[in-house]
Amino acid sequence: MGKMQTNLGLLTICVFLSMLCFGQKDNNSKKLGKVSKLFSTEDVLEVQMAYSNRDLKKLTNDSTYIDVNLTYLDKDSLSSLPVRVRARGNFRRKNCYFSPVKMRLKKEYTKKTLFKGNKELKLVLPCLKEKNANDYIIKELLAYKLYEVVSPYHFKTRLLDFTLSEPKGEKVQKHRIRAFFIEDIDELEERFGGKTMKRNVHPLQQDSLTSIRNSFFQYMIGNTDFSTGYQHNEKLLFLNGYSIPIPYDFDMSGLCDVSYSVVSQIDGLVLPLESVTQRLYRGFQRSDTTMELIRDEFMQNQENMMAIIEDHKSYFEDEAEFQRSEKYILGFFNIISNPAKFKSEILDKSRLR
Structure with a gap:
């Protein structure tokens, strides 16, 4: 019983910290610089x-x-x-x-x-x-x-x-x-009051929750053409004593699936993928409790994310391309909503180094 209470206590603390972080956009809005017109x-x-x-x-x-x-x-x-x-x-x-x-x-x-x-x-x-x-x-x-x-x-x-x-x-x-x-x-620096970092920082030394969210997101869109450690298609923002990864350039992702796409080989590392549409989790090993926490965040935001995709439907010239995009993101939510798949495709694939 004592062990169960301890685990529940840890989970409660993590949920509370996550709520603070996830609500940061609203809580800090008065302190941040304005978004340009x-x-x-x-x-x-x-x-x-x-x-x-x-x-x-x-x-x-x-x-x-x-x-x-x-x-x-x-x-x-x-x-x-x-x-x-x-x-x-x-x-x-x-x-x-x-x-x-x-x-x-x-x-x-x-x-x-x-x-x-x-x-x-x-x-x-x-x-x-x-x-x-x-x-x-x-x-x-x-x-x-x-x-x-x-x-x-x-x-x-x-x-x-x-x-x-x-x-x-x-x-x-x-x-x-x-x-x-x-x-x-x-x-971006001005909006948040931070500074971008020139030196490399290992992902395990970066802000943990933001780093894991970034890893989940990259997996969701099927992107391996990035490195938070080497700042490849990532910037690191130093803010309040933490380094925060901010990703960009997603054209080589499985979501985009462009005609010229190639599987990324960052720093000469050959990944076991035949196509960019295959997903591979590239995040580092974290506690199961924290991973479950971020998993819940994504599942709670599924409806919001799918609504964003629907809002962009009218911009597509080929409805089949829209449907492929929608199906691809739904595939991610099918994985994380299934405990066995979540374990085999994400938890068990987390990197040790």
Whole structure:
């Protein structure tokens, strides 16, 4: 009886701590910096730019940018401002027609615009000119939106109707595609009052609950193209004495299942997967009590997450792609709701080192 009471006491404490952490977004909202106007709404923003994809990849690097104009439609008003852009992402520079973009904005041009407060932005574009390109973008955006449910510490995003006018000799080719903005890490630091860490931190030394939530989330979307220890597709935010993982770049996940996807081999490690749609839990071994706690959190948020997916249904061009996304996430909840599967697929697969 004494042992049972001790276990119940531990579980009660864990549940209480989890409730505090899960409610942190609301409890700290008055202390945090405001979300910039650009990311304060879910409305789709119409954006136009003009540049050569070839020049973007050939003429830019981490320190070299090219100057372009960004035109956007906000509340039926057309506005324009100068920005500087460069290509980012080594894989997609080599393998994609459209390279992801890093954008810099000057305060003197943004202070009276929708972009006020944003010094840098990431612009996520489709990889290739292909049939499901726009749906791939919506699926990656969904991953960011689902993580907003998982953790208050996340990057804000904004869906775009994007038009790229690309010079082709004497002609101009117009690409009308889906895209989205991601806020820069500087804006995230300001919102939470933390600082990003440059050094690597082992996941077992990171904030435990946030780290486990991140691992569950990556498993849910079928992503292995990340490393919290080496900060591959992850940032670490140092806040209140803790390092908190914040994930990004989900296009290689099973949820997105893009045509160019490959199973990640981070640091030369070959994973036992034949396809990105196969799930593999990459989190580290924790106490069963804590793992059960995070499992309950996800199950309690299933309805909310599925509602987010449903809310994005109208953005899909191919209903079959929407249905695959919905089915894929439901597959995760089928696993964690089954005690035997939860043990064999997550608890027993947790990493020792």
